Amino acid sequence: MAEGTRQTLAFFAKVARNLQRRRPTLVSLSRVRRFDYDAIVVLLSIMIEFKRESIPFNGSHPTDRDVDQTLIRSGFFDTLYGKVAHQDDYSVGDENKIHTNGRLRVEPLLSARILEFAAKTIWNGTRRIQGAQTALLELMQNTNNHAAREGQGEQHWWLSVNHHRGRRSVAFVFVDFGIGVLESLDQKRPGEKFYSWRVLLERLVPRRDNAEFLKAILDGHLHRTVTGMPYRGKGLPGIARCCDRGWFSNLLIVTNDVYANVTAGEYRLLKQPFGGTMISWTIDQNNLSTQ
Amino acid sequence: MTRTLSIAQQFSRTPGPRFESEGQFSGEEFRRTVLLPLVREAMGERSKLAVDLDGTAGYGTSFLEEAFGGLVRHDNIKSTELLALLEFKSNEEPYLTEDVRTYITEATPAQ
Numbered sequence: 412m413a414e415g416t417r418q419t420l421a422f423f424a425k426v427a428r429n430l431q432r433r434r435p436t437l438v439s440l441s442r443v444r445r446f447d448y449d450a451i452v453v454l455l456s457i458m459i460e461f462k463r464e465s466i467p468f469n470g471s472h473p474t475d476r477d478v479d480q481t482l483i484r485s486g487f488f489d490t491l492y493g494k495v496a497h498q499d500d501y502s503v504g505d506e507n508k509i510h511t512n513g514r515l516r517v518e519p520l521l522s523a524r525i526l527e528f529a530a531k532t533i534w535n536g537t538r539r540i541q542g543a544q545t546a547l548l549e550l551m552q553n554t555n556n557h558a559a560r561e562g563q564g565e566q567h568w569w570l571s572v573n574h575h576r577g578r579r580s581v582a583f584v585f586v587d588f589g590i591g592v593l594e595s596l597d598q599k600r601p602g603e604k605f606y607s608w609r610v611l612l613e614r615l616v617p618r619r620d621n622a623e624f625l626k627a628i629l630d631g632h633l634h635r636t637v638t639g640m641p642y643r644g645k646g647l648p649g650i651a652r653c654c655d656r657g658w659f660s661n662l663l664i665v666t667n668d669v670y671a672n673v674t675a676g677e678y679r680l681l682k683q684p685f686g687g688t689m690i691s692w693t694i695d696q697n698n699l700s701t702q
Numbered sequence: 703m704t705r706t707l708s709i710a711q712q713f714s715r716t717p718g719p720r721f722e723s724e725g726q727f728s729g730e731e732f733r734r735t736v737l738l739p740l741v742r743e744a745m746g747e748r749s750k751l752a753v754d755l756d757g758t759a760g761y762g763t764s765f766l767e768e769a770f771g772g773l774v775r776h777d778n779i780k781s782t783e784l785l786a787l788l789e790f791k792s793n794e795e796p797y798l799t800e801d802v803r804t805y806i807t808e809a810t811p812a813q
Contacts, residue, residue, distance in 0.1 A: 523760075
């Protein structure tokens with residue numbers, strides 16, 4: 412998804428509009444020539460909502476055989492067209508290859524098990540990757556607390572893990588199709604800690620666009636401005652801090668109208684906003700772990 | 703005398719969210735069932751309580767904030783008393799000890 416962000420997000424935004432308008436939708440994938448796993452996960456999370464809301468949908472397979480096989484192996488079609496009713500918990504794919512979980516609650520046992528499997532692929536042994544567990548717990552907690560408009564614990568989070576055995580690396584993609592980081596802050600009410608966060612950050616950030624704001628948030632400036640205290644790793648900036656410390660690499664965040672390749676220091680605005688949050692990273696033998 | 707508490711051995715290797723309603727092995731549950739009784743005992747004995755943070759799969763910040771900041775917020779223990787009572791150890795993630803001390807310092811008693 413990172414390589415074709417603009418087009419891909421425009422496509423997702425269109426499907427999501429149909430979802431919001433409860434329109435029956437045909438998702439044609441026939442001309443797709445490349446389907447990265449993070450894009451599959453985002454599309455799956457949207458289509459699950461169609462299923463949940465009983466909005467009719469259908470679609471076509473990619474004509475490119477390799478792309479189609481990637482989609483089939485991911486468990487995408489089994490989940491969408493199988494006789495699986497809407498549920499709180501989803502588990503799709505093969506735990507040792509490509510695996511996707513959809514949950515509502517914070518699941519420390521599940522994320523620990525996923526990281527144990529990852530460590531076996533990367534180091535061929537049992538190791539703990541505490542900083543990655545911290546990041547997953549932060550994300551699950553954020554989705555549970557902040558992602559839904561309606562209330563707490565109503566929005567699924569989706570975690571997909573792709574094992575690249577040849578490279579001894581594992582890619583993680585976390586998605587919630589909620590309201591996104593910046594809109595969540597915009598909804599703070601008077602008396603809440605981050606109410607009027609934009610006014611506070613505008614004192615620090617001269618250009619005042621969402622890309623600059625997200626960078627300031629990740630750098631811990633919002634926390635420091637609001638509390639007057641040094642930043643101590645809570646929330647999204649804590650995830651960037653885990654990456655800085657070397658627990659994982661290649662941190663990418665897409666939320667609302669911002670695309671952030673945090674590792675490369677690239678922050679830019681998207682013309683087609685992404686209604687939610689997508690975060691990805693990779694772990695390989697160069698990253699930290701504990702035996 | 704110093705009492706010891708290993709979170710991995712005496713509570714869970716997989717600490718979880720902030721509140722019990724959000725998932726298993728929460729900071730709230732840890733504080734209520736394990737930490738607070740030991741803190742009360744240590745205060746009664748005028749001893750120290752050494753908290754070992756190592757051996758887990760990793761912590762969410764909400765777990766640690768709720769567990770240790772929650773002692774100030776919900777259990778009406780002064781942050782200065784706690785900081786004098788508790789000793790933290792983490793060889794695996796040394797930055798956690800300062801994080802936890804800050805959560806205690808920043809916490810304010812509930813009205």
